[in-house]
Amino acid sequence: MARWEPNAQERLLHAAVDLFVEQGYDATTVNEIADRAGLTKTTFFRHFRDKREVLFAGQDLHTGLLNDAVAAVPASATPLEAVGAALDALTAFWADDRREFSAKLRPVIAGHTELQERAALKRAKLTDALTGALHQRGVPEPTAGLAAELGIRAFYQAFDQWVAPANGQSLTALTRDTFSTLRAALTTLT
Amino acid sequence: MARWEPNAQERLLHAAVDLFVEQGYDATTVNEIADRAGLTKTTFFRHFRDKREVLFAGQDLHTGLLNDAVAAVPASATPLEAVGAALDALTAFWADDRREFSAKLRPVIAGHTELQERAALKRAKLTDALTGALHQRGVPEPTAGLAAELGIRAFYQAFDQWVAPANGQSLTALTRDTFSTLRAALTTLT
DNA sequence: GGAGTGATGTGACTTGGTAACATCACCATA
DNA sequence: TATGGTGATGTTACCAAGTCACATCACTCC
Incomplete structure (x- = not known):
């Protein structure tokens, strides 16, 4: 597979995140990332569309989860029940071992407009x-x-809580709670 | 004010939009835009944060409109009534003479991910x-x-209709209609 | 052991974006 | 009328993101 070691994409991902955390996002060049992963700039761009994408990869996978889950729900279910099932499938993807990783990424994204832009579009695509x-x-x-x-609003709100330090609940449980809270709050809209 | 002619920012804006429509967004360089406006690349970046921003400028103004409008609503109004007032203030800004301009921009933005990203963040900021x-x-x-x-969802849906060709209604009227439709649809959520 | 294939490397290039410094128009004031 | 200050612009040089054409390597399958 790889010219030297395997898992080039994963190596690039971890090199990038480490460097972003160490020295900041825009103080890190793509060349540095590739170097640390033992690869070159060109190879980086073969795995990630651009420098930002390294923090958002795997999106198609999430939309696929939503689609499959909704398709699997019995026809008798209401729209919001179907959304609930989709959220269960989506949140099952973030096991607790990914929490620390997500927590490290949060401040990086929060500090850079270009990353927030990508995040905003990803959210819109999930909704779509x-x-x-x-x-x-x-x-x-x-x-x-x-x-x-x-549903997507519930997911993001729950995700924010989940990455906060010292949170015992799973993302799935948090999302379920948030979703039902939002459903209940619909009646307060006048 | 300007070294030569006045209204540098406006000249840059029109030069950019013309060129984007003529030859496409990424076939157009910032140097070309500046040249057509009788200016230089550096001056372009003094007026617009980056190449994308030329299509999205004036956002602070919109958030200001929302803030002022909501603040001016009597305390007795419900949340959704306040949102309705905010939408009226926001949509009043797009007189019919801007419709053709917005219509020209739509396909440009639709064809470029980086522009959709910025649009998505702008929408999120409006919501915030x-x-x-x-x-x-x-x-x-x-x-x-x-x-x-x-409310923001109503605004964007209405905006999409407004820029479509041969639409007689004002953006304000369209937004009001869409907003009340969405409010009514809340009861269908189960 | 040679051919094919897929992933990687190399080098050159374009362009977005930044920064330091110079220059020009204009306005106020003496 | 001269003088100086102020903002907007121009010049130049530079860095880094991203692209492209082409070469090279490892691996697999005959």
């Missing part, structure tokens, strides 16, 4: 994917869009 | 601003966030 999956079930607009946005 | 304005009124979470997101 979930909306599309609901359409497949026959849920019409604007219900599908609202249900999807509510 | 509206949420914060509601907090100022004493609206608690998660109600404020949900109300703001509902």
Whole structure:
């Protein structure tokens, strides 16, 4: 596979995150990342579309999870029940061993507009994917869009809590709680 | 003011949009834009943070509109009524003479991920601003966030219709319609 | 053991973006 | 009218992101 060691993409990922944490995002060049991973700049760009993407890779996978989960829900389920099932499938992906990693990334992203931009688009794409999956079930607009946005909002709010230090609950549990809180809060909208 | 002609920023803006439409976004260099405006690359970057920003300038102004409008609403108004007032203030900014301009920009943005990213963050910032304005009124979470997101969603959906060709209604009217449709659809969420 | 294949390396290039310093127009004031 | 200050602009040089064409290596399969 690799010219030398295997797992080039993973090596690049860890080299990048380490350097970002050590010396900051824009003080780190792609050449440095590649060097630390024992590779070259060109190879970096073969694995990641750009310097930002190294922090957001694996998105297609998440949209796939949402799609599959929604498709697997019985037809009798309501839209929000389908969204709940999708969130369960999505959050199952972040086991607790990824929490520390996510926590390290948070301040890096928070400090750079270009990274927040990418994060914002990723969130929008997740919402779109979930909306599309609901359409497949026959849920019409604007219900599908609202249900999807509510679910994704629950996910992100829960994720914020999950990466905070000293949080015992799993991401799945936190997301379920947040989702039901948001559903309940819908009645307060007047 | 300007070394030669006045309105440097506006000249840069129009030069950029013209060139983007003529030959595409990434086939257009910042040097070209500056040349057409009778300026230099350095001056371009004095007026716009980067090449993308030329298509999104004036955002602070929009968040300001939201803040002012929400602050001006009587304390007796409900959260969604306050959001409605904010949308009226926001949409008043796009008179019909800006419609053609916005319509030209749409395909450019749609065709470039980096521009969609910026647009996505701008939308998130608008939502944040509206949420914060509601907090100022004493609206608690998660109600404020949900109300703001509902309003911004209405705005963007209406904007999409507004820029479509042959649409007689004003952006304000379209947004009001969309907003009330979304409010009504909340009851379909189960 | 040779051919094919996929991942990597090399080197050159374009362009976005920054920084230091010089220059020009304009305005106030003496 | 001269003088000096102020903002906006120009010049030049530079760095780093990202692309491309082409070479090279490891591995596998006949």
